[in-house]
Amino acid sequence: MHEFDLSSAVVATVRKHAAGRRVTHVTLRIGRLRQVVKDTLEFYLAIVGKDTECEGATLEIVDVPAVLRCTTCKNEWEIEIPAFICGTCGPGAVEVATGEEFMVESIEVEDEEDAACTAQR
Amino acid sequence: MHRTKVRVVEDAFDANNTIASANRSDFDRADVTVVNLMSAPGAGKTTLLERALDGLAEQGLRVGVLEGDVAGSFDADRLSVLHLPVVQLNTDNGFGGECHLDANMVRSALPSVPLDEIDLLLVENVGNLVCPAEFRIGEDSRIMVCSVTEGEDKPLKYPLMFRACELVIINKVDLLEYLDFDIDRLEANIAQVNPSATIMKVSAKTGEGVDAFRAWLQALPARAGAAA
Numbered sequence: 001m002h003e004f005d006l007s008s009a010v011v012a013t014v015r016k017h018a019a020g021r022r023v024t025h026v027t028l029r030i031g032r033l034r035q036v037v038k039d040t041l042e043f044y045l046a047i048v049g050k051d052t053e054c055e056g057a058t059l060e061i062v063d064v065p066a067v068l069r070c071t072t073c074k075n076e077w078e079i080e081i082p083a084f085i086c087g088t089c090g091p092g093a094v095e096v097a098t099g100e101e102f103m104v105e106s107i108e109v110e111d112e113e114d115a116a117c118t119a120q121r
Numbered sequence: 122m123h124r125t126k127v128r129v130v131e132d133a134f135d136a137n138n139t140i141a142s143a144n145r146s147d148f149d150r151a152d153v154t155v156v157n158l159m160s161a162p163g164a165g166k167t168t169l170l171e172r173a174l175d176g177l178a179e180q181g182l183r184v185g186v187l188e189g190d191v192a193g194s195f196d197a198d199r200l201s202v203l204h205l206p207v208v209q210l211n212t213d214n215g216f217g218g219e220c221h222l223d224a225n226m227v228r229s230a231l232p233s234v235p236l237d238e239i240d241l242l243l244v245e246n247v248g249n250l251v252c253p254a255e256f257r258i259g260e261d262s263r264i265m266v267c268s269v270t271e272g273e274d275k276p277l278k279y280p281l282m283f284r285a286c287e288l289v290i291i292n293k294v295d296l297l298e299y300l301d302f303d304i305d306r307l308e309a310n311i312a313q314v315n316p317s318a319t320i321m322k323v324s325a326k327t328g329e330g331v332d333a334f335r336a337w338l339q340a341l342p343a344r345a346g347a348a349a
Binding site for chain 1 (some may be wrong): 122123124125127128129131132133134135136137219220221223251254256277278280281284310313314315316329
């Protein structure tokens with residue numbers, strides 16, 4: 001359900017970096033702890049990006065696993081369920097190593113001259 | 122056609138976080154501690170505030186409330202009897218409102234909030250267990266209310282929210298005797314997703330446990346000041 005708002009945040013970030021150039025491809029890095037439904041995100045991105053530089057851009061999502069680190073024993077492990085407890089040291093000593101990312105990694109844009117050529121044709 | 126790859130590597134929440142920092146600066150300038158209060162719809166945020174905020178001014182803590190709602194001023198109207206500054210912030214933009222408050226919405230309401238006359242600002246977010254957890258508003262502390270009518274598994278279904286909060290208030294405990302609700306399991310599930318969370322059991326209706334929450338609120342400005 002939060003994918004609509006996430007889409008707005010993505011489109012705003014992408015447009016800032018596109019600086020008026022047409023965007024053809026967007027690569028996102030999304031951590032598993034973000035609880036993002038990819039199909040839904042893609043669906044909303046198309047809606048939010050309509051009539052902007054992002055319209056028609058293809059989307060690639062790089063999954064980042066949820067990895068925890070125990071601050072006491074320094075062990076790292078990947079989780080599949082939301083259990084933020086170290087099996088050895090118990091609760092209270094765990095930090096998220098990866099899995100909270102929600103990043104625009106890169107975009108692909110059409111060069112300005114080329115875009116102008118396309119427009120003339 | 123020539124295409125160029127542009128490296129971005131930017132958190133998509135950066136734009137929101139920048140505005141949240143601006144809010145933070147305004148709060149700091151006025152020496153106001155800010156709480157972002159979140160929950161599912163109907164968990165009892167407003168009822169809890171009605172109970173907990175009454176009389177705090179007499180005890181030396183001047184409180185203001187920023188009420189976020191999709192539409193209407195029902196909650197602000199309820200709180201108006203407490204004679205403290207309550208500002209209503211509607212997220213409705215004409216065809217259905219936002220399901221959460223973000224930093225910019227809070228910023229737009231700040232001119233109406235008398236920051237110089239309060240010590241603590243409680244921001245009651247829109248009822249929703251997902252989106253509010255993702256948008257910082259410049260707060261010192263994030264807390265949530267869950268209730269015994271919701272289900273013990275909610276922390277496992279909405280870990281993003283339960284992990285975002287330092288205080289989880291379990292409300293409506295007066296109903297426990299009528300429900301097949303396993304409160305120990307709820308507490309265990311909260312501890313599983315957020316081991317460092319403080320848990321309080323209250324009934325905003327009867328007032329049970331509300332004093333602990335009041336004490337927590339009273340201690341917050343000093344704690345937030347020490348953390349800053």
